[in-house]
Every structure is written in C-alpha cells, then in structure tokens.
Amino acid sequence: MKPQDRYLPPEVCREVGSVLECIGDKWTILVMRTLDGGSLRFSELRRSISGVSQKMLTATLRALERDGFVTRTVTPTVPARVDYTMTDLGREVMVPINALATWALRNQHRVSAARRSYDAKSARGK
Amino acid sequence: MKPQDRYLPPEVCREVGSVLECIGDKWTILVMRTLDGGSLRFSELRRSISGVSQKMLTATLRALERDGFVTRTVTPTVPARVDYTMTDLGREVMVPINALATWALRNQHRVSAARRSYDAKSARGK
C-alpha cells in the first residue's frame, strides 16, 4: 500500500470534517450534553454552562439548529420564551460522542502523563 | 432534576474538552487516520494530505506527539529522515474516533438535508 493510496476521498474528509468541525468548537459538546438531559430555555442553558457568553451560546445553538441536532421553539409571550430541544438526530450523534467522551475520561491520566513527560523532556533539551 | 444539576463537573469538562480540542482541529483527524495505516515520513504525510501547509503539519504532529498519540523517530542521515508512528494510545483513541467518523459518513445526508432546509427557510424569512 503506497502512502498515496491512503488518501481519504475528499468527500469523506469534508463530510467527516464538517461534523467534527461543528462538534469540535468550544461550546458545542457542552451544550449538547446539557440539552441531552431534556429541553431547556435559553437562560437556563446559559446558567447551566458557566463561562459561555450570550453571543457564543446563540451562535452555537444556531449552528446546532441548522445541522438538525436541536430544535428552537419560540413562545411569543411577553417577554418571549425560547426552548431548545434535542432532535432524534441529535440524540443519535450523542452516542459516538459520548463514547469518545468516556474514552477521554478513562484515559485522561495517560494523556496528561504523556504531556508531562514531553514537557519535561523539552525543558531539559532546551 | 434542576438545570443546574446537569452541570458537568468542571474537571470532566476540562479533560473531555482537552481531548476533543486536540482532535477537533483542522488536520488532526486527517493525520491520525493517515498514520493509522502505518508509519510515514514527514514528506510522505505531507503528500498524502492535500492542502496541509508545512507549518500546520509540523504543529499538528508536535501536538500529537506531546499527547502520546504518535512517536517521532529521527534518523540522523544526511538529509535527515523523520518517521511518525501511531502509539498504542493513538490506536486506542482511533476506535471511538472512527465510530464518530462512521456515524458522520452514514448520516451526512441527513445533516446536509437539515442544512438545506434551514438555509431555504431563512432565505424566505429574510
């Protein structure tokens, strides 16, 4: 097998990439895991995820809505009420995401050990 | 269950986040999937992954090395030869990553349909 034969077809790269890109950003996973427990209002989400700015929470939710992972329901009371809910698609993608999260949790000590070792080595090498 | 109770413990967020952060960037997945087929030299990797700049490939490989996912072996010939190889840890993390990639592949049509629908709707709404 020549190295060139390991090319991933461009369309594969792009599709996988586009999914990983959206779950890879700073807040998406947090929002999805929070919403996976049940519907929440905007303000509840914001309180549940410490550190997120209004702007980023809005942007994250818009992206999730566009990708079909969550639905946005507006109740036109005054003041307005907006609820966010996971879709079936969203709940499905949580399965492999949670698997990855579980791996990360179980193996975090191995990764951080590798990092410490690497950092110590490069500090000595300097 | 109150929304606040859905807080992920901060240490969980940070650890999961730190793993997802490193695999979430633009080139990491591509590099890992390419290396998963067997060791490659720097230049082979670069040719195998179209579009990656030398700078980003170097940075990506450094991060993977630091996290213990790949090893870097220098053969001090002239000119120098550097081989990159997946570690056991790297091969392990590929399992959940590939699961996610497989999901993305199998469901890409659903995601892109959702996007088209969303974009059409917002175009009309404008």
Place this chain on the structure above:
DNA sequence: CTGCATCCCAATCGATACTG
C-alpha cells in the same frame, strides 16, 4: 427574556524565506 449589531483584542493559519 432573547438575541442582534458593533467594536476590539487575541489566536489561528497560510505564504514565504531561511537554517541544519
């Protein structure tokens, strides 16, 4: 309450040039 618009800083990334 929800969320858009604006300003602004910091990090990211690509291109290019240069070194062991």
Place this chain on the structure above:
DNA sequence: CAGTATCGATTGGGATGCAG
C-alpha cells in the same frame, strides 16, 4: 529533507449597547 521564523490576513470570541 525537515524543520524554524516572520509577516499579514482571517477568524474566534468577549464586552457592551440596543431592540423586539
């Protein structure tokens, strides 16, 4: 061949103010 260094363009993301 395998990097490092630097510059410029783009992007991410927080703070603030305003509107429905």
